[in-house]
Amino acid sequence: MNETIFKTAFSLAKEAFQADEIPVGAVIFDSKTHQIIAMARNETEERKNPLAHAEILALTAAFEKLHQKRLNGCSVFVTLEPCALCAAALSLARVDHVYFGAFDPKTGGIFQGCCTFEHPQTHHKPDVTGGIHADECGKLLTTFFKNKRKKQ
Secondary structure, three states: OOHHHHHHHHHHHHHHHHOOOOOOEEEEEEOOOOEEEEEEEOOHHHHOOOOOOHHHHHHHHHHHHHOOOOOOOEEEEEEEOOOHHHHHHHHHHOOOEEEEEEOOOOOOOOOOOOOHHHOOOOOOOOEEEOOOOHHHHHHHHHHHHHHHHHHO
């Protein structure tokens, strides 16, 4: 696990927080070239699009940059356990490894809920490492939602 790359994802999550988006950041890293291919943060409010999750936006940017539909040899670093939508997209993209920060007991799609990578219908199951800087990532999310409740 590359600490610098995860810090980049966390920095993107903080940008999302400042933009009043759910604070999630994602970075796609090519293990062969040792380069960041793409990165994004949540933009669902800004784009008025419920699909504008950090992982989806980063995957889309990576596909466009590499002019291919598979990301073999790439890892994804994201600050929150991907939801079912994002987990399915990561599987379809054929990423090698998913590294994530906080576990998501409400809408997580890897270790919670539908456990996307455990289904026999899931053809590609990336390696997964969860709980990276979970306290720090979780605190940012908790603060965001506490602030949201105060505004209501």
